[in-house]
Amino acid sequence: MSTAESLRQTNEDDVxxxxxxxxxxxxxxxxxxxxxxxxxxxxxxxxEGAGEVE
Known part of the structure; x- marks a missing residue:
């Protein structure tokens, strides 16, 4: 599953x-x-920290 798809599937419990x-x-x-x-x-x-450039 792609990152975008994972974010699209965010639900009330996730929030x-x-x-x-x-x-x-x-x-x-x-x-x-x-x-x-x-x-x-x-x-x-x-x-946490995903996508941060070091």
Whole structure:
């Protein structure tokens, strides 16, 4: 499965798991919260630090 396909299959349980322990929670009310949640979901689905250049 490709990375893009894996991200497309993100579901509510994935989001809930990604936001556990985060300072943001649902419902998201600001653009900053949306961005933080998005980044947390990407980290959870792809692995923290995925794609970083060393």
């Amino acid at each position: 809930t798991e990604a936001l556990k322990g985060a300072y943001v929670s649902l419902p998201l009310t600001t653009a900053a919260e949306v961005l933080e949640a998005f980044n947390l979901i990407l980290d959870a689905k792809l692995g």
